Amino acid sequence: xxxxxxxxxxxxxxxxxxxxxxxxxxxxGRRYELVDGALVVSPRPTxxxxxxxxxxxxxxxxxxPPGLQVVPEPAVMISSSxxxxxxxxxxxLATIGDAKVTTPPLLVVxxxxxxxxxxxxxxxxxxxxxxxxxxxxxxxxxxxxxELIAFELRDGRYLQVAHVTGGKPxxxxxxxxxxxxxxxxxxxxxxx
Numbered sequence: 001x002x003x004x005x006x007x008x009x010x011x012x013x014x015x016x017x018x019x020x021x022x023x024x025x026x027x028x029g030r031r032y033e034l035v036d037g038a039l040v041v042s043p044r045p046t047x048x049x050x051x052x053x054x055x056x057x058x059x060x061x062x063x064x065p066p067g068l069q070v071v072p073e074p075a076v077m078i079s080s081s082x083x084x085x086x087x088x089x090x091x092x093l094a095t096i097g098d099a100k101v102t103t104p105p106l107l108v109v110x111x112x113x114x115x116x117x118x119x120x121x122x123x124x125x126x127x128x129x130x131x132x133x134x135x136x137x138x139x140x141x142x143x144x145x146x147e148l149i150a151f152e153l154r155d156g157r158y159l160q161v162a163h164v165t166g167g168k169p170x171x172x173x174x175x176x177x178x179x180x181x182x183x184x185x186x187x188x189x190x191x192x
Contacts, residue, residue: 019083035123037081042116052141052185053087053111060090060107063178068106069093075100076108078131084124087111087139090175104132106175111139125151129158135174139182143189146182 016037025032031042045053053072061070070090077083077100089105108128110120120138128136129151136158140147147165151158152174164170167183 016081018080019077020080022083031085033085034081034083035119035127040119042113045111045113048141048143048186048189049087049111049113051189052139052146053109055185056109056111056139056180057088059180059184060088060109060178063176064090065176067093068175069096071096071101076105077102078127082127084127086124104128104134106133107135107137108133109137109139111141125158129153129156135172139185141186143186146186148180148182 017034017039018037019034022032022034022039029044031045033040033042057070057072064070068090069092070088072088073085074089075083075085076089083100086108088107088109089101090107091101091103091105095101095103110116110124112120125136132153134153136151138149140149145165148162148170149160150162150170150172152161153159162170162172165182167181169179169181172178172180
């Protein structure tokens with residue numbers, strides 16, 4: 001296997017990106033995602049972002065019932081022209097094994113960065129809704145005022161079921177009972 005440059009992975013002029021081109025992008029630390037054939041490139045997440053994602057995954061893993069699995073940073077392929085790399089997902093254990101998640105996860109968690117706020121709250125939310133993702137959480141890792149916003153699919157549309165900040169707990173029932181407290185996700189991340 002050789003090293004490929006971005007230019008070599010690029011589709012023909014005037015053509016939208018597909019997942020096949022996305023799979024050829026170099027592993028350079030950036031996050032490459034596709035939205036309806038448009039390439040979205042994000043910088044490497046901050047350390048606070050990564051710690052918060054790990055803490056969410058750990059809290060979910062501790063509460064996960066048999067038959068389900070928490071997966072950090074998988075590729076979720078919604079179509080041949082849309083693929084995201086969410087921070088954490090929960091899927092059925094029977095779907096584990098392929099390189100990409102190709103069926104709707106039960107839960108998708110995005111840890112929001114300042115530059116991804118509109119994408120997470122609009123574009124990704126709409127795509128996950130139409131894909132049939134039952135629960136979608138957005139975590140805002142602001143160390144002084146952390147937040148968690150939760151949406152659940154009801155009659156084909158997302159309904160906001162929670163918006164908690166600081167030390168207020170979110171007691172999820174879907175995809176399984178678990179309590180998440182935003183303040184615990186950022187504990188110790190801000191110097192005294």
